[in-house]
Amino acid sequence: MKSVDKVSVSELIEKENLRNLTPEIDTDPIYMTIPDVNRPALQLAGFFDQFDSERVQLIGNVETAYLMTLERSVRCARYAEITKYPIPCIIYARNIEPDSCMVSACRNAGIPLLSSQSPTTELEGEIIRWLKVKMAPMITVHGVLVDVYGEGVLITGDSGIGKSEAALELLKRGHRLVSDDVVEIRKVSEESLVGSAPDITRYFIELRGIGIIDVKQMFGVECVKDTQTINMVINLAEWSKEREYDRLGLKDQYAEYLGNRVISYEIPIRPGRNVAIIVECAAVNHRAKKMGYNAAQVLHDRVNANMRRQEE
The missing domain is CATH 3.40.1390.20 (HprK N-terminal domain-like)
Incomplete structure (x- = not known):
């Protein structure tokens, strides 16, 4: 730190x-x-x-x-x-x-x-x-930080899993890049973490097989942002048949940086999955939860209510 x-x-x-x-x-x-x-x-x-x-x-x-x-x-x-x-x-x-x-x-x-x-x-x-x-305490993490519908999404995962490619697709869909590969995270309060890019790599994305892309020059200034509050973490992981994955999302998982907890989702990756759309849905769903609507809880309540009616 x-x-x-x-x-x-x-x-x-x-x-x-x-x-x-x-x-x-x-x-x-x-x-x-x-x-x-x-x-x-x-x-x-x-x-x-x-x-x-x-x-x-x-x-x-x-x-x-x-x-x-x-x-x-x-x-x-x-x-x-x-x-x-x-x-x-x-x-x-x-x-x-x-x-x-x-x-x-x-x-x-x-x-x-x-x-x-x-x-x-x-x-x-x-x-x-x-x-x-x-002047805030700061750490660096390996990942990509993007602004998706106003939500700061930190995409993490092993090298080569597709973080930069997902960020590029999000840029094409109108969202904004904050940092690729290395993200500087600063703790500005007990509730807030702010992410940014190191000066040397700001506005650049590395794509394997192509090289370095200057996002600001290629897509315009509207597709980049200097800083962003980190609202959620999406960890990309290889799909495994042996693992059990959360199907409802009733129980929140968290990642911790500098003592602050941020809600976290693990997205299993396999060929054919559109990661950018999944990230968009996760951002919108997180925003809905902050506004008081939890789709998983609504479904859970409906199922319980239906079971009670059948028992009567």
Whole structure:
């Protein structure tokens, strides 16, 4: 298991398309270590107890409106005080132009001062989500991750069993590829796992006998996706006459990654089975279960009700 304990401010600038108001400050060696954002309203009012200075500091309309009620000398003193702390960066939302005092204070302290055109709350949520994914515990697994009807389906199985071929058929049917062969899984919360592709293999599929295919170039940008929450696992396995397979699906099976459980199905493979259609049906059925409809349970209840009527 790997995890990233810090993210460069330069990466944040690129990801959120931020404007750097202090370009003379090198942002490459400045890191964020806390996947969260602070709105420093209390600090700008002069209260610094319990100040989360290690977080990204985000200033919006509310903070700016309050600051404009203060004398310029008081504002400058507050800026000088807040920039004494080890802040990774300060961001002004909604293209708000900061005071010249704030710009000078940030330059003197070596703190990057940034600007965004996004609304404050929207930007706050985007930064938190991105940082949580970047800094989450991560493992890599062998498989294919696809978005099928909005459900993240991780297809696993032995090499050569047909995972990539199934993914290719799903692409032709209008679904989207996230990663082929190697999937990076990050635990962003106790309930959520997010999958992505390594940078080096993103958008590529390997097909034995053909070679490497660039999905983004061949099928278009609508057929690829950078990240996807993993909602279910489908394990492809060779068909065996000696094995008993679940015929109803009343009892759920689970796979576990990073301590999180994900519902899992084992699909026996033999010639003539259309794996892509089976994956589609599994995704739709899983979605129906989340919405409260379980076809297997409905059939089970009908059979039991019919047996009770016959006994009466």
